[in-house]
Amino acid sequence: MLIGVEETIQWLKNYNDKLSEQKDYLSQLDRAIGDGDHGINMARGFQQVADSLDDDFDDVSTVLKKTATTVMSKVGGASGPLYGTAFLKMSMACKGKEVDAGVFAEMVEAALGGIKQRGKSEEGEKTMVDVWSPVLDMLREGEFDAERLKKTAEDAMQNTEDMTATKGRASYFKERSQGNLDPGAVSSYYLFAELADVIGKGA
Amino acid sequence: MVNIVLVSHSPKLVEGLEELLKQVVGQVSIVTAGGDEDGSIGTHFDKIQAAVEEAASGDDGALVFYDLGSAKMNAEMAIEVAESESVRLVSYPIVEGSYLAAVESSIGNSLDDILASLEKEFG
Numbered sequence: 001m002l003i004g005v006e007e008t009i010q011w012l013k014n015y016n017d018k019l020s021e022q023k024d025y026l027s028q029l030d031r032a033i034g035d036g037d038h039g040i041n042m043a044r045g046f047q048q049v050a051d052s053l054d055d056d057f058d059d060v061s062t063v064l065k066k067t068a069t070t071v072m073s074k075v076g077g078a079s080g081p082l083y084g085t086a087f088l089k090m091s092m093a094c095k096g097k098e099v100d101a102g103v104f105a106e107m108v109e110a111a112l113g114g115i116k117q118r119g120k121s122e123e124g125e126k127t128m129v130d131v132w133s134p135v136l137d138m139l140r141e142g143e144f145d146a147e148r149l150k151k152t153a154e155d156a157m158q159n160t161e162d163m164t165a166t167k168g169r170a171s172y173f174k175e176r177s178q179g180n181l182d183p184g185a186v187s188s189y190y191l192f193a194e195l196a197d198v199i200g201k202g203a
Numbered sequence: 204m205v206n207i208v209l210v211s212h213s214p215k216l217v218e219g220l221e222e223l224l225k226q227v228v229g230q231v232s233i234v235t236a237g238g239d240e241d242g243s244i245g246t247h248f249d250k251i252q253a254a255v256e257e258a259a260s261g262d263d264g265a266l267v268f269y270d271l272g273s274a275k276m277n278a279e280m281a282i283e284v285a286e287s288e289s290v291r292l293v294s295y296p297i298v299e300g301s302y303l304a305a306v307e308s309s310i311g312n313s314l315d316d317i318l319a320s321l322e323k324e325f326g
Contacts, residue, residue, distance in 0.1 A: 035212075037245055041245070072248050072280065073248045073249045076273075077239075077246055077273045080248055080273075081276040084248075084280075085280075118279070
């Protein structure tokens, strides 16, 4: 087993702490090429997520489903539907299963499919897809390695700096969007980094 | 009559647009979802969902107009959740498109008629 209910809740609570800590940085990134609300929206929404996870949960799928519905209605902006869809797809992909490395790869695959469909986006468009997609490629390679997960997500996030945005509000800036990290890619990196830390510490 | 839903990041934008539409087609039902939870600039799923549900309760269907990207994503989700075949999200100019739709709705045109007119004018 890779993660159980307890680790999943810890992961999401740590992610909330990280978002709250990096709220201004994320909004600053978003102000450069978007509407400047990414940090505030994510921090506000995931605080509600963290507050909703003190109940008892039967399995990882239920935790993720609860997270999905809270994110959809509390985050707002484009991040609400995108992260909400990602968590909902992850929840569906692990329903009735123990989350091992193989199941986790299936969850990320389902989430990535959902994000692409909801945002009508593909790789290379300077969005969160550019973190989720390389992470999925890495997970498919087999044995799970927390440090590699973190490094893969970090490198992928860095790679969005030189990309030109063709989706979302940043796309109106065309070439001017180059030289800035994509805020959704950064918040996605935090998500995988926090998971890697929870798993790394548990091992 | 076909109901009209206006989704925008700005409460003032939809308020102004509703006023504009009401002036010519008073009896058409226009439902707005502008801004985020506390009325600042943004979009908010619960608000949009409530507007879509309200418009979906009519007999003749509804058309949903939006301003920018995340308004579209939230409206898509709201329509999926409402599970109504007769609520359609359309990607036409929000001001001119909703104006045309409101006029056609007021003279009793069907959802399909209005969709065809919108496509002819702005497609």
